[in-house]
Amino acid sequence: MLDGRIYNFSAGPSILPESVLLKAKEQFLNYEGSGMSVLEMSHRSKVYDEIICGAVSTLREVMEVPDNYKILFLQGGATGMFAATAMNLGSRTGAADYVVSGNFSGGAYKEGKKYLKDARIAATTEADHFTRIPKQNELVLNPDADYLHVCWNNTIFGTTWKYIPETGNVPLVADMSSSILSEPVDVSRYGMIYAGVQKNLAPAGVAVVIVREDLIGNAMPITPKIWDFAEQADKNSMINTPPTYPIYFIKLVTEWIRDEVGGTKAMKALNEEKAKLLYDYLDSQNFYKTTVAGEDRSMMNVVFRTGDPDLDKEFADLSSKSGFSNLKGHRLVGGMRASIYNAMPKEGVEALIAFMDQFAKEHKRG
Amino acid sequence: MLDGRIYNFSAGPSILPESVLLKAKEQFLNYEGSGMSVLEMSHRSKVYDEIICGAVSTLREVMEVPDNYKILFLQGGATGMFAATAMNLGSRTGAADYVVSGNFSGGAYKEGKKYLKDARIAATTEADHFTRIPKQNELVLNPDADYLHVCWNNTIFGTTWKYIPETGNVPLVADMSSSILSEPVDVSRYGMIYAGVQKNLAPAGVAVVIVREDLIGNAMPITPKIWDFAEQADKNSMINTPPTYPIYFIKLVTEWIRDEVGGTKAMKALNEEKAKLLYDYLDSQNFYKTTVAGEDRSMMNVVFRTGDPDLDKEFADLSSKSGFSNLKGHRLVGGMRASIYNAMPKEGVEALIAFMDQFAKEHKRG
Numbered sequence: 001m002l003d004g005r006i007y008n009f010s011a012g013p014s015i016l017p018e019s020v021l022l023k024a025k026e027q028f029l030n031y032e033g034s035g036m037s038v039l040e041m042s043h044r045s046k047v048y049d050e051i052i053c054g055a056v057s058t059l060r061e062v063m064e065v066p067d068n069y070k071i072l073f074l075q076g077g078a079t080g081m082f083a084a085t086a087m088n089l090g091s092r093t094g095a096a097d098y099v100v101s102g103n104f105s106g107g108a109y110k111e112g113k114k115y116l117k118d119a120r121i122a123a124t125t126e127a128d129h130f131t132r133i134p135k136q137n138e139l140v141l142n143p144d145a146d147y148l149h150v151c152w153n154n155t156i157f158g159t160t161w162k163y164i165p166e167t168g169n170v171p172l173v174a175d176m177s178s179s180i181l182s183e184p185v186d187v188s189r190y191g192m193i194y195a196g197v198q199k200n201l202a203p204a205g206v207a208v209v210i211v212r213e214d215l216i217g218n219a220m221p222i223t224p225k226i227w228d229f230a231e232q233a234d235k236n237s238m239i240n241t242p243p244t245y246p247i248y249f250i251k252l253v254t255e256w257i258r259d260e261v262g263g264t265k266a267m268k269a270l271n272e273e274k275a276k277l278l279y280d281y282l283d284s285q286n287f288y289k290t291t292v293a294g295e296d297r298s299m300m301n302v303v304f305r306t307g308d309p310d311l312d313k314e315f316a317d318l319s320s321k322s323g324f325s326n327l328k329g330h331r332l333v334g335g336m337r338a339s340i341y342n343a344m345p346k347e348g349v350e351a352l353i354a355f356m357d358q359f360a361k362e363h364k365r366g
Numbered sequence: 367m368l369d370g371r372i373y374n375f376s377a378g379p380s381i382l383p384e385s386v387l388l389k390a391k392e393q394f395l396n397y398e399g400s401g402m403s404v405l406e407m408s409h410r411s412k413v414y415d416e417i418i419c420g421a422v423s424t425l426r427e428v429m430e431v432p433d434n435y436k437i438l439f440l441q442g443g444a445t446g447m448f449a450a451t452a453m454n455l456g457s458r459t460g461a462a463d464y465v466v467s468g469n470f471s472g473g474a475y476k477e478g479k480k481y482l483k484d485a486r487i488a489a490t491t492e493a494d495h496f497t498r499i500p501k502q503n504e505l506v507l508n509p510d511a512d513y514l515h516v517c518w519n520n521t522i523f524g525t526t527w528k529y530i531p532e533t534g535n536v537p538l539v540a541d542m543s544s545s546i547l548s549e550p551v552d553v554s555r556y557g558m559i560y561a562g563v564q565k566n567l568a569p570a571g572v573a574v575v576i577v578r579e580d581l582i583g584n585a586m587p588i589t590p591k592i593w594d595f596a597e598q599a600d601k602n603s604m605i606n607t608p609p610t611y612p613i614y615f616i617k618l619v620t621e622w623i624r625d626e627v628g629g630t631k632a633m634k635a636l637n638e639e640k641a642k643l644l645y646d647y648l649d650s651q652n653f654y655k656t657t658v659a660g661e662d663r664s665m666m667n668v669v670f671r672t673g674d675p676d677l678d679k680e681f682a683d684l685s686s687k688s689g690f691s692n693l694k695g696h697r698l699v700g701g702m703r704a705s706i707y708n709a710m711p712k713e714g715v716e717a718l719i720a721f722m723d724q725f726a727k728e729h730k731r732g
Contacts, residue, residue, distance in 0.1 A: 006401030010408040013610055021395055021403055028391045029384075035372030035691065037387055039569040039615075042376040042692050075441040075571070076592050079606035083590035111591055198607050203405040205441070205571040205609035222588055224449035225477055226442050240445035241564050243571035244379055245611060249405075325401065326408050 007348035010326035011155050011301060011339040012178065013198040019260060020252045020343075038248045043241050052242070055251035062254045062264060063180075065187050065210055070233040072209040073247050075226065078104065078177045078196040081207050082111035084227040085173055088211075088219045089192065090116045090146045097145045097170070100124035101133055102154030103332060104175060112149065115220060122148060130157040132293040136165055147171045147191055153179035155199075156330040158303035158337065159296040164189050171215055178300050180208070181257060182342055183268035191215050199300070200342050202249035206242070257342070267342055274340050274349045275299040281353045287360035288336075305335030306363075312336060315359060322355055373714040376692035377521050377667060377705040378544065378565040385626060386618045386709075404614045409607050418608070421617035428620045428630060429546075431553050431576055436599040438575040439613050441592060444470065444543045444562040447573050448477035450593040451539055453586045454577075455558065456482045456512045463511045463536070466490035467499055468520030469698060470541060478515065481586060488514060496523040498659040502531055513537045513557055519545035521565075522696040524669035524703065525662040530555050537581060544666050546574070547623060548708055549634035557581050565666070566708045568615035572608070623708070633708055640706050640715045641665040647719045653726035654702075671701030672729075678702060681725060688721055 001007065001018065008015040031038050034047045041048040056071050065071060074084065085108070090096050094117035098109035101124070113119045122141055123134035141148060148167045153160040155178040164186070165172065171191025180195040187193065192211040198204035209229065216229040225231065226239055261267050279297060282290050282304055290297075290304040306312055312335050316328040329335040340349055367373065367384065374381040397404050400413045407414040422437050431437060442450065451474070456462050460483035464475035467490070479485045488507055489500035499520075507514065514533045519526040521544040530552070531538065537557025546561040553559065558577040564570035575595065582595040591597065592605055627633050645663060648656050648670055656663075656670045672678055678701050682694040695701040706715055 002395060004396050004399070004401060008402050008406055010406070010411070012607060013405070013407055013409065015406050016403065018395075021405070025391065025394045028394060029368060029387055030370050033370070035370060035689070036374050037382065039387070040374055040376070040379055040381050042379060043570070045376070045692065075443065075446065076590070077441065077606045080441065080590060080592050083592075107591075114588060114590075196607060198610075203611050204409070204607045205612065222480060224442070224446060224480075224590075225473075226446050226449075240443045241378060241562060241570045243609060243612075244564075245569050246571065246609075323401070326411065 009338045015343045017343045058254040073237040082108040086112040086115040087223040088229045097122040097148040105151035133296045147173045151175040160298040184264040202246040205246040375704045381709045383709045424620040439603040448474040452478040452481040453589040454595045463488040463514040471517035499662045513539045515539045517541040526664040550630040568612040571612040
């Protein structure tokens with residue numbers, strides 16, 4: 001890390017690649033000779049048009065998004081998209097299925113219910129405290145649903161889908177806020193993918209929506225203008241002023257993945273390596289516990305605990321003083337959580353493990 | 367201006383104060399010893415909490431917002447707030463009045479109609495091509511309306527309200543996107559004020575809502591969670607991840623107004639001085655025309671034209687090559703527009719007048 005900077009394990013907003021930050025800093029007052037900061041640019045200007053079009057095309061390239069999918073940049077975060085999904089995709093039959101595998105998938109279901117005539121829970125792992133993802137044979141699917149909604153990676157509970165659920169003709173909608181671009185995705189298997197950008201893509205303030213063309217154009221009449229997918233697709237996400245600066249970062253970060261990391265396959269290899277280091281360490285000792293089912297473990301958010309809330313607090317405090325930040329678990333579950341998104345270098349994970357091991361030795365019980 | 371930077375007359379997103387940009391650049395990689403960029407900070411962290419609370423309190427201080435008003439930072443821009451206003455304030459009688467004095471006030475009315483049982487146009491100056499603001503005696507007001515909505519400054523047409531309309535007991539709602547903080551405002555005269563920040567406050571991506579406490583808590587059931595004013599007020603605008611970076615700029619820009627400019631009175635004096643320079647020049651010659659009624663002229667957006675579309679185009683092209691940007695008028699009206707928001711230095715206006723005068727001499731007809 002650059003001098004004075006720390007390892008930031010925040011679940012979101014999150015660490016950004018340092019080479020991207022350095023580039024943005026260099027361009028901060030005067031972007032490529034334009035005489036102005038990207039922060040100050042008219043979204044209707046030629047210079048900004050190249051930025052937003054570059055963000056769309058590089059994202060399309062890196063994620064290998066097929067031509068029959070639109071890429072939109074909308075406001076409201078993933079929570080906004082909970083409503084927007086139902087409004088845009090839920091008007092055909094008014095029915096939709098939701099898998100509840102954690103906090104945000106539950107939030108999506110709750111928000112969907114506001115707009116849908118028939119929102120159902122296709123499966124939930126609440127009885128298991130969301131420590132696992134439901135299996136295909138646990139899904140009770142409505143063949144007439146307008147979509148099945150899943151949250152791909154459960155940031156708070158540290159679980160992730162490792163298989164793409166079979167839904168027949170029902171479009172699959174996935175909230176990929178905390179996994180987007182961490183690995184290759186076969187976009188053609190989804191009706192829609194969306195993500196708040198503040199974990200793997202950019203600073204907070206925009207949601208990326210990747211949606212199959214044939215699914216849009218039937219928004220409910222109560223859909224706010226800015227969330228009408230068809231109209232936003234038609235207007236290149238510029239019905240009104242878009243969040244221009246986060247979109248600029250989508251361009252920079254996707255270029256970083258393509259040009260410096262070497263694409264999503266290389267990104268996945270690096271993420272697997274980091275996650276393996278941490279899970280292998282956790283499995284090799286008995287001071288820290290992780291209750292997440294082995295096959296459902298997230299590559300992005302690693303949750304663990306000592307089993308003693310006072311000790312967990314001490315861990316959070318001491319780690320913070322030692323140059324690691326945001327290791328405290330989510331308030332819903334307690335314990336600790338290390339979010340190791342794309343931009344977290346391997347050295348950060350190695351340093352964390354060294355710290356954890358030292359802490360364990362100094363606080364061993366019995 | 368700093369070396370290489372130009373005078374940016376964009377209507378929004380717009381020029382930012384250079385001292386603010388310099389401070390943000392200095393803090394870019396490592397905010398006040400936190401070891402991270404503001405772009406990377408968890409919105410739930412102590413360091414960020416100070417930023418967002420600082421933005422709220424400095425805005426409250428500078429605008430002298432009374433204690434019985436909530437200040438919210440929401441996503442969706444002013445266009446999003448068109449819907450959110452109706453959803454939150456329009457559920458008592460389901461009736462609301464709109465003054466249509468330009469493009470955005472018309473958009474607010476159109477969006478309001480989606481959610482209101484009885485949306486009415488209280489007055490419109492469309493027949494005058496929006497070159498003026500309606501007078502009090504032209505307003506046909508519904509005494510049972512949940513609110514009267516106005517757009518305070520019409521960015522495209524270059525007009526602005528110079529009086530606060532009398533509405534009896536009906537709360538007045540004002541979209542102040544292109545005038546907020548340009549002058550003192552008696553907030554107590556309004557039920558609600560809102561503004562997209564990308565003109566006078568911060569980079570694009572957040573809308574500021576200032577709303578009287580007693581008006582919230584009755585949102586329509588279809589209100590998206592992120593736009594429920596009461597819930598957002600309760601959660602300090604953090605129902606989900608807020609647009610953290612623009613909010614940081616709200617803090618920096620309001621501090622700039624307070625500490626460097628000397629408050630909104632001083633800001634107004636500076637803005638009046640800049641606008642007077644430009645209007646005095648326009649009134650002193652006959653090469654350029656401005657059709658805006660004298661008493662309704664905007665201090666923020668000055669529209670003018672040569673009367674010859676080819677010459678207007680030449681003006682836009684040549685000014686752009688001469689270190690002035692975004693002087694082309696809005697596509698709806700053509701001609702030219704100089705947006706001279708808070709951050710535009712007086713020198714920028716003087717340089718523009720010199721350029722205009724030179725251009726007029728070189729292109730004089732007849």
